[in-house]
């Protein structure tokens with residue numbers, strides 16, 4: 001019996017992962033992030049997304065999530081973007097304002113951490129590390 005040779009892979013897992021990230025819509029990416037938040041102990045009841053933004057202030061981050069675990073309360077405010085999506089001016093204003101508050105809170109309190117960030121599909125590994133690490137501070 002002759003051994004069957006499999007062709008050498010032409011695409012690495014890393015390249016495949018980059019291609020998947022590049023082609024992901026923001027809606028699909030958002031579902032991934034919500035799943036990641038749930039896996040990392042954020043209760044579904046405290047994960048918020050504005051479904052219909054008509055009439056709302058422009059630029060507020062896409063997701064807000066809260067978790068109380070291991071003596072640390074975490075507040076996440078993230079703008080989600082496609083891999084090559086650009087921030088709008090209003091989003092930059094909100095993120096800057098929230099980052100200012102986060103820096104003060106994170107600097108003052110060891111039992112509260114505030115995460116203000118822009119998350120893109122290629123950031124998945126970094127996000128998972130960040131959410132798993134109970135003591136991480138921005």
Ligand SMILES: [Mg+2]
Nearest residue numbers: 062079080081
């Ligand atoms: Mg967005």
